[in-house]
Amino acid sequence: MRIAIVGAGGVGGYFGARLAAAGHEVTFVARGRHLEAVRRSGLLVRSPLGDVRTAPGSVVESVADVDGADLVIVAVKLWDTEDVARQLGASKLAGTPVLSLQNGVHKDTVLAGHLPADSLLGGACFISAFIEEPGVVRHNGTLQRMVFGARHPELEPVARQLLQACTEAGIDAEVSEDVDRVIWEKYVFLVGHSATTTAVRRPIGVGGGAPRPRPRGRGAAGGRRGGGAPPGAPPPPPPPRGCCCGTSWRRRWPSPARRASRCPRTSPSGSSPSATPCPPT
Structure with missing residues (x-):
């Protein structure tokens, strides 16, 4: 399989090197010192699953x-998507099937602004990898998974061909019939973890050992789930109502006196005779 990988960083570099080692024709698009190092010595991937170097x-x-x-395969940072899409649309690759392994839920919408929508596969990847130095990608741990799928029937053969290529390369891969759900689930996961690590001001490994990290992470992910959902998904349940004012009174005003003063039914300025006042306890 001939595969062009735009972005030879942790994601594109790792998966591209594995596919190349399995005999597939992989061409990376890179820049700067990383480009020069790969051009001179090939791309080296250091991994607990075994090192590999491209030609x-x-x-x-x-x-x-x-x-x-x-x-x-598009594997650049999300802010470079528009520029990459514009270049692809003006190149010999226009109309070629495209798979984005980037994070985020709007990546394919950006690509579709310059490329045919029926040329876009949906996908997500799960891996911890980064450029350790020019020409070298470091893979942390053993997780290295790709999930992708065809939104249009004409792309199903491409998805199956990529699955076969990944199997030959030793990459954990899956074709999903609901790939947009996979993309959104990863988004919710990342938002929850980024909120948690920001709150404790620690990397994910350290943050995971902080007091009560799991409840905090669940709350962060749950909040994001209420703020957005994939098209067609059922709406989230409404927030708890403890009062006529529609607030989550226990969480916002834990003091009974504070609740009473804030409730429009029981406060001095309240004038809603049919409303139910905030409970005192």
Whole structure:
């Protein structure tokens, strides 16, 4: 399978190197010192699952330099998506099936602004990897998973072909019939963890050992779930009502006196005779 990977960082570099080691024709699009190192010595992946190095020269500087591919994998940071989509739309790869392994739920919408919507597969990946130094990607742990799927029937053969390629490369991969749900589930997971690590001001490994980390993480994820959902998903339940004012009174005003003063039914300025006042306890 001929695969062009735009972005040779932790995600694109790792999965691309594994696919190349399995005999697939992989071309990376990279830049700067990383580009020069891969062009000179190949891309080295250091992993608990075994190190692998690609052949030197398997990299180009621009999307326009890629001669052709059966699949394009987009693995750049989310803020570069618009620029990459514009380059792909103006290149020989226009119309080629595209799979984004980026985080976020709007990535494919951005790509569809410059590429045919029926050329886009949906997907997500699960891995901890980063550029350790130019030309070297470090894989932490053993998790290395891709989930993808075709939103249009004509892309199903491409999804099956990629699944076969991943199997040959030793990559844990799955074709999903509801890939947008997978993308949203990962988004909720990341929002919960980022909120938790921000709250404790520690990396994820340290934050996980903080007092009561799991309840805090569940609360963060639950809050995000209430703020957004994939199209067609049922709406979340309404917040608890403890009073006519529609507030979650126990959580917001734990003091009975404070609740009474804030409730429009029991406060001096309250004028709603049919309302139920905030409970005193």
